[in-house]
Amino acid sequence: MITFSGGLILLDVEGTVSPLAFVHEVMFPYARTEARSFLEANFARSEVVAALQQMALDAGKPSLAEWCPAPFPSGAAFAWIMQEIHALMGVDAKLTGLKQLQGLIWEQGFQAGELRSTLFDDVAVALGQWSRAGKQMRIYSSGSVHAQRLFFAHTESGDLTRYLSGYYDTTMGPKREASSYAAIAKDAGYPCQEILFLSDVAAELDAARDSGMQTCLIMRPGNQETESHGHPSCSVFEQIRLESQP
Numbered sequence: 080m081i082t083f084s085g086g087l088i089l090l091d092v093e094g095t096v097s098p099l100a101f102v103h104e105v106m107f108p109y110a111r112t113e114a115r116s117f118l119e120a121n122f123a124r125s126e127v128v129a130a131l132q133q134m135a136l137d138a139g140k141p142s143l144a145e146w147c148p149a150p151f152p153s154g155a156a157f158a159w160i161m162q163e164i165h166a167l168m169g170v171d172a173k174l175t176g177l178k179q180l181q182g183l184i185w186e187q188g189f190q191a192g193e194l195r196s197t198l199f200d201d202v203a204v205a206l207g208q209w210s211r212a213g214k215q216m217r218i219y220s221s222g223s224v225h226a227q228r229l230f231f232a233h234t235e236s237g238d239l240t241r242y243l244s245g246y247y248d249t250t251m252g253p254k255r256e257a258s259s260y261a262a263i264a265k266d267a268g269y270p271c272q273e274i275l276f277l278s279d280v281a282a283e284l285d286a287a288r289d290s291g292m293q294t295c296l297i298m299r300p301g302n303q304e305t306e307s308h309g310h311p312s313c314s315v316f317e318q319i320r321l322e323s324q325p
Contacts, residue, residue, distance in 0.1 A: 080313070080318050080319075080320055081295055081311040081313060081318065081319055081320065082320045082321075082322055083275045083293060083319060083320070083321055083322065084321070084322035084323065085269070085272070085273030085274055085275060085293065086213075086214065086215055086269055086273050086274075087214070087215045087216070087217060087267055087269045087273060087274045087275070088209060088214055088215070088216045088217075088274075088275050088277065089216075089217050089218075089219050089263065089274055089275065089276045089277070089287075089292070090216065090217070090218055090219070090276075090277050090278075091218075091219060091220060091254075091276075091277060091278035091279065091280070091283065091297075092218060092220040092222060092227065092230065093220065093221075093222075093279070094278075094279030094280070094297065094299055094301075094302045094303075095277055095278055095279050095297045095299070096198055096199060096202045097196060097197055097198055097199070097202075097230075098197060098199065098299065098300070098301055099279075099299075099301045099302060100301055101196070101197040105194070105197070106181075106185060106194070107168070107171070107181075109184070109185065109188055109193070109194060110168065110181045110184045110185060111165065111168050113184050113187065113188065114161070114164055114165070114168070114180075114184060115161060117183070117184045117187060118157065118160070118161065118164075119157075121183070122152050122157060123152050126179075126183055127180070127183060128143070129179070130176050130177075130179035130180040130183065131143050131147075131151075131160065131176065131180070132176070133175050133176030133179055134146070134163070134167075134174065134176030134177060134180070135147070135176070136175075136176065137174040137175055137176045137177070147159055147160060164177070164180065168181075173221045173249065173253075173254075174249075175223070175248070175249045175250055178221060178222050178223040178226065178248065178249065179223045179225065181222070181223070181226060182222065182223035182224075182225040182226030182229065183225070185226055185229055185230075186225070186226075186229055189229045189232070189233040194233065195233055195234070195235055196230045196231070196233055196234040196235065197234075197235055198234050198235065198236060199299060199315075201315045201316045201317060202236070202239075202316065203234070203236035203237075203239060204316075205316035205317070205319075206239055206242040206243075207242065209242075209321065210242045212321050214321065215244050215245075215267070215269075216242055216243050216244065217243060217244055217245035217246065217247065217263075217267060218231070218243060218245070218246045218247065219247040219248075219251070219254065219259075219263060219276070220246075220247075220248060221248065221249055221254060222248060223248050224246040224247070224248050224250075227246045227248070228240060228246060231243060245266070245267060247263050247266075251263055251266075254280075254283045254286065255282045255283055255285075255286050256286055257286045257287070257289035257290040258290075259286065259290075260274075260276065260286060260287045260289075260290035260292055261290045261291075264290065264291075264292070270291070271290045271291030271292045272291050272292070272293065274292045274293065275292070275293045275294070275295060275319075276292050276293070276294050276295070277294075277295050277297050277319075278294075278296070278297060279296065279297045279298070279299060279302045279303070279304060280304065281296060281304050281307075281308035281310065284296055284308070284310045285308075288310070294310045294311065295310060295311045295312060295313055295319065296308065296310045296311070296312040296313075297312075297313065297314075298312050298313070298314045299314065
């Protein structure tokens with residue numbers, strides 16, 4: 080049991096509100112399987128081009144033309160880019176452009192009813208309780224903001240976006256750097272000490288704590304962290320006790 084009297088609860092997604100197995104065994108394979116047909120149909124779409132431009136930047140190139148060795152959009156460019164996408168997906172690269180592209184692919188799946196987000200049983204209830212208690216809730220995940228909105232709008236418990244007042248991805252900075260959490264606190268309008276960050280990854284919690292945030296390690300079935308590493312820990316959200324701000 081931990082106690083929190085601040086105003087904002089910041090949540091990770093994978094391993095915190097959703098099982099690792101769902102993300103790794105359903106969402107990631109869907110993106111890999113559908114990537115080719117999605118790009119064939121949407122290769123010149125502005126949102127897709129923007130994601131590819133970001134992938135070029137992530138690779139250290141100033142533009143898509145500098146990154147891709149073939150003229151864009153051409154069959155050779157498509158083949159080369161598909162190679163790069165599959166290579167990055169194969170190592171689960173936490174890169175902004177790849178995450179943006181995955182979000183666009185998942186959008187197709189959510190809208191077609193082929194994807195439905197799986198959450199731990201306590202999540203929807205806790206979000207409702209925290210909202211009624213006057214707490215603000217936001218998400219910080221390596222998945223794109225677009226993908227986060229889709230994820231929470233299409234859960235097995237219904238549309239939960241009404242409980243969430245903000246979303247952050249790696250455009251705010253890496254999840255293992257304290258400066259990212261300071262930037263989130265500034266954007267959200269809360270002092271770091273009034274924010275509780277929930278994650279299943281101790282290194283992320285270390286960074287959040289270094290920024291001044293309160294932290295809690297979420298120890299769900301299937302998660303990799305088996306020790307708290309100096310952070311308070313809980314296995315279900317009911318173990319987080321809320322107090323009114325002084």
